[in-house]
Amino acid sequence: MEGRMTSQVTCQVTGYDYHPVKYALSWILWPVLFIGCMAITAYGFSLDMPIIFFNLAYMFLIVSLFLLEKWMPHERAWLNPDGQNIASILHTVSSKGTVQGLLIFGGTIGLLGLFDNPTHGIWPNDWPMWAQVCLGVVAAEFGLYWAHRLGHVTAFVWRFHAVHHSVTKLWFLNTGRFHFVDSLMSIVIGMLILVVLGAPLDVMKWLSAVTAFIGMLTHCNVEMRFGWINYVFNTPALHRWHHSKDLKEGNRNYGENVMIWDHVFGSFYNANYRPPTDIGMKDYMPRAFGKQIIWPFLPVSAKQRLEPDYEPLPFIKEDI
Ligand SMILES: [Zn+2]
Numbered sequence: 643m644e645g646r647m648t649s650q651v652t653c654q655v656t657g658y659d660y661h662p663v664k665y666a667l668s669w670i671l672w673p674v675l676f677i678g679c680m681a682i683t684a685y686g687f688s689l690d691m692p693i694i695f696f697n698l699a700y701m702f703l704i705v706s707l708f709l710l711e712k713w714m715p716h717e718r719a720w721l722n723p724d725g726q727n728i729a730s731i732l733h734t735v736s737s738k739g740t741v742q743g744l745l746i747f748g749g750t751i752g753l754l755g756l757f758d759n760p761t762h763g764i765w766p767n768d769w770p771m772w773a774q775v776c777l778g779v780v781a782a783e784f785g786l787y788w789a790h791r792l793g794h795v796t797a798f799v800w801r802f803h804a805v806h807h808s809v810t811k812l813w814f815l816n817t818g819r820f821h822f823v824d825s826l827m828s829i830v831i832g833m834l835i836l837v838v839l840g841a842p843l844d845v846m847k848w849l850s851a852v853t854a855f856i857g858m859l860t861h862c863n864v865e866m867r868f869g870w871i872n873y874v875f876n877t878p879a880l881h882r883w884h885h886s887k888d889l890k891e892g893n894r895n896y897g898e899n900v901m902i903w904d905h906v907f908g909s910f911y912n913a914n915y916r917p918p919t920d921i922g923m924k925d926y927m928p929r930a931f932g933k934q935i936i937w938p939f940l941p942v943s944a945k946q947r948l949e950p951d952y953e954p955l956p957f958i959k960e961d962i
C-alpha cells in the first residue's frame with residue numbers, strides 16, 4: 643500500500659482507492675466481528691441460555707455485514723442484484739429445516755442422548771471447554787473437508803453442490819444457499835466424527851455457532867484484510883478463490899472453518915493477485931428454486947424436457 647497526498651489509500655494489488663478509516667477497519671473487522679459474536683455466545687452459555695444469545699449474535703452479524711457491504715464492498719459489481727435472493731433464502735430455509743428435522747429425528751430415536759453423557763470414545767472431557775471446542779472444530783473439519791472435496795471431484799455429489807456454486811456474486815445472503823442434500827451429507831459426516839469420538843453436546847453447540855459465524859463472514863462482500871488469519875481460518879479472501887470458474891483456483895480451499903486439512907492435503911490456495919469478479923461455474927443451473935431442487939436428481943433427457951436448450955457439459959475432475 644502507499645499513502646497519497648489526498649485522504650485516500652491506494653492498494654497496489656487492486657488499484658482501488660480506500661478511505662484511511664475503511665482501510666484501518668479492513669484489517670480489524672474479521673477478528674472483531676468473529677470474537678464479538680463468540681463473546682456474546684459465551685455469555686449466553688454462562689447464563690445457560692446459549693441458543694437465545696447465539697441468535698442475538700447471529701442477527702448482529704447479519705445486520706453488521708449488510709451495512710458494511712453497502713459502505714465498503716470488496717467488489718462493487720456484486721452489489722447489483724442477480725435475481726437469486728428468493729432462491730438463496732429458500733435454500734437456506736430448506737437446508738436449515740432439513741438439519742433441524744434430522745436433529746429432532748436424532749432426539750426421537752435417542753441418538754442425541756449419546757451427546758448428553760457420552761460413556762464411549764476417547765474424548766478428553768477433563769480439558770477446559772475452549773480446548774475441547776478447538777479439538778471439536780478441527781476433528782469435525784476433517785469430515786466437512788472431505789464432504790466438500792468429494793462435492794467437487796465426484797460427478798454425482800457435484801450435482802448437489804453445484805447449487806451453491808451457481809451464484810455469480812458473493813455476499814452474506816449466499817451463506818446458507820446449499821441444496822438440502824448437500825447440507826445433509828456434510829452435517830452427517832461432520833457430526834459422525836464427534837459422535838464416534840464421544841464429544842459432549844456443548845461441543846456440538848459451540849461447533850454449530852463457530853460454523854454459522856465463520857460461514858457468514860466467509861461469504862460476505864466486505865473489503866477485509868487478513869494476514870496470518872488466512873493460514874488458520876477460512877476467510878472471504880480464501881473462499882473467493884474457491885468460487886472461481888477456473889478450477890485451478892476453484893478446486894482449492896475446501897475448509898469450512900479452519901484450513902488445517904487444506905494444508906495437510908495440499909489444497910490450500912492464496913495467490914497474491916486479485917481473485918476474479920466473474921465467479922460461478924460453467925455448468926448450467928436453472929434460475930428458479932423449485933427447478934434447482936429437482937435438477938440434481940434428473941437424467942439429461944428430463945432436464946432437456948424442462949429446459950429445451952440444456953446441453954450437458956462433461957464433468958471435469960480437476961483435482962490436485
Ligand atoms: Zn465448494
Ligand SMILES: [Zn+2]
Nearest residue numbers: 806861881885
Ligand atoms: Zn461458498
